[in-house]
Amino acid sequence: MNVLRSLKYRNFKLFFYGQSVSLIGTWMQKTAVSWLVYRLTGSAVLLGIVGFVSLIPSLVLSPYAGSYIERHNRFKVLVYTQVISMIQAGALAAMIFFKFYSIPGIVILSLIQGVINAFDITCRQSLMVEMVDNKEDLPNAIALNSTMTNIARIAGPAVAGIILSTLGEDFCFISNFLSYIAVLTCLFMMKLNLAAVVKPQTDIWTELKEGFKYVSGNKDISSMVIMLGLSSLFVIPFNTLMPIVAKDLFNGNAKTFSWFESTAGLGSVISAIYLANLKNSKGLIKIITAASLLFGTSVLFLAYAKALPVALFFMTITGIGMMAQTSAINTFIQTNAAPNMRSRAISYYVMAYQGIIPIGSLMIGLLANSMGPRAAMGIEGIIGIVSALLFILYRNRVSEGHIFGRNKTMFAGD
Template identity: 70%
Template sequence: MSIFRSLKYRNFKLFFYGQSISLIGTWMQKTAVSWLVYRLTGSALLLGLVGFVSLIPSLILSPFAGSLIDRYDRYKILVITQVVSMLQAGALAALIFFEYYNIPMIIALSLVQGIINAFDVTCRQSLMVEMVDNKEDLPNAIALNSTMTNLARIAGPALAGMLLSAFGEDFCFIGNFLSYIPVLLCLFMMRLNLTVSAPSQKSIWVELEGGFRYVTADKGLTSMIILIGISSLFVIPFNTLMPIFAKDIFNGSAKTFSWFESAAGLGSVASAMYMANLKSSRFLVKITMVASAIFGASLIFLSLSGTLAVALFFMTITGLGMMAQTSSINTYIQTHSIPEMRGRAISYFVMAYQGMIPIGSLLIGWTANAFGPRMAVTIAGGIGLLATAGFMFYKHKVNATKHLAFE
């Protein structure tokens, strides 16, 4: 089937299967950490702090990670990040297994995982182009990777819920530790022919400046990164308020909240499968525009929903729009960056995407506290639509300038 065509490449197939297991373990651990921290402390503030420290390193460290990855063998860096992630998971598992419930230590280990992810995510994304022999199949590989991530987002918490109720938190942490074994085995089985540039004589700070100049000089890359940055800061964090929608607005329970998560996951998987079917990367800018508009509009309809069924429907549409937006921007950056700058370009995408979300979560939490959750989501959707309109206007202006230049 064409939707799975990138799995014909041995290296990508190994990467796909290994990461599928590892990501389920990662989501199991995330769910168990949240449950454990709230069970022990009853503090929503500490719960938010754990999420914050696990993501904020991406905002600070991603450009540095991109420069490092462009200087050295990214395959070896990926192996190192996976080994260190396994050690972090093992430390957390040992902590819980021996019932040493030290909240500052759990927060510190979450911060360590966030630091690792700043390098790991950038490295994995920049290496993906090397796993697919025919570059026309790169959008399909990225979309399949997104599908895998979203399926893990659904399966991981569901599996964690069963393990938590039947055996306790330690099984979730041990499960995540063991999930790194298959991904490391798959990495060792790969046969990558990477062209590693001679070690640069420039300092890492000069490399950082070079990456910034490259990205800002390419207006196509810059506009895409700015759009995902605005979306991650003001729009994507709407999901932070879904427990309030489930419990207070629709008078539901934890099960109701799981329906909202599953609805978003379902929409994301449907969108990723559409992206996987793309035969070319020529229409990525148009897909980004349409997806961004759908995302913003569906949030407004979600905020106005009067019944749970209607809210879940629009939650599904938000997942569809959000995934198409992020996937198309990610694919554009990977396919339009020159090889020697790809790591740095992707690092700015990771910084704008993952790094902005924790700050956005704090902002939308404040907005919901001041104006109510429905208004906060309405504002998020409105900002999404305004950002889309600005992006479309800019692209139209650039295209008009190009036409004049050829006349």
């Protein structure tokens, strides 16, 4: 099948299978943490705080991580991040297994995971190009990676919902700890022919400046990073309120909450399969534009959905819009960034995506606490629509500038 063509490469196939198991465990733990915190505290603010500390390190550390990874063996860095993640998951599992329900402990361990992720995500994304022999298949590999992530987003919460209501929270955390065995086994089976890392003549801070100069000077990449940053700040954090929506607005339980997570994941898979079928990276800007409009609109409709089936339908549409937006931007950056700047360019993508979400999570937690979850999500949906319209306006001006520039060159030639 054309959609699975990247799986013919042994290294990518091993990476794909190992990460599939691990990410299901990650989403089980994420679902269990959100439900546990809200069950123990009933606080929208604390939900926002947990989301904040788990992602804020990406905002601070991602540019540094991008430069650090370019100076070291990326495969070794990836192995180290997985081992440390396994230790963190084991500590959290032990805490819950022994009924040591400490909110500060959960916050601290979430912060540690956030620091690990700042390096892990940038490293995984920059290694993708090394796992695919034919670079024309790179967009397909990125889309398949996103598909795998979002299938895990469906399966993880769905399984977590069943386990939370039958076996208990500790089984979710233990399952995540054990899932790292699969990813580490697959990593050690891979055979990557990475070029030897040449020690740069410049220091890491100079490379940081070069990376910023490159990204800010590239109108296409910088506009997409800004667009993603706005989405991460004002739209994507709507998902932080899902435990409140499930429990308070629809009088549900942990299983109801898992339905919201799983339907968003279903939408993401639909979107990822569409992206995986693209034959090349042309037309990504149009996809980003349409997806951004769809995302903002669906969040707005979700905010005021009165019936559970209607809410779950619009939750599915949010998954389609968010996945298409974030994955298309990721694909564009990876396929258009200069090779010597790829890790640093990806690090700004991670910063705009993962790093800014926690600020938005904290903001929407406070907003929902003061004016209710529906109004808070409604505001986020409107901001998403406005952001997409501004992106369209900017892109049109850039296109007109290119045409004008070409015309000036033609007249000069005449």
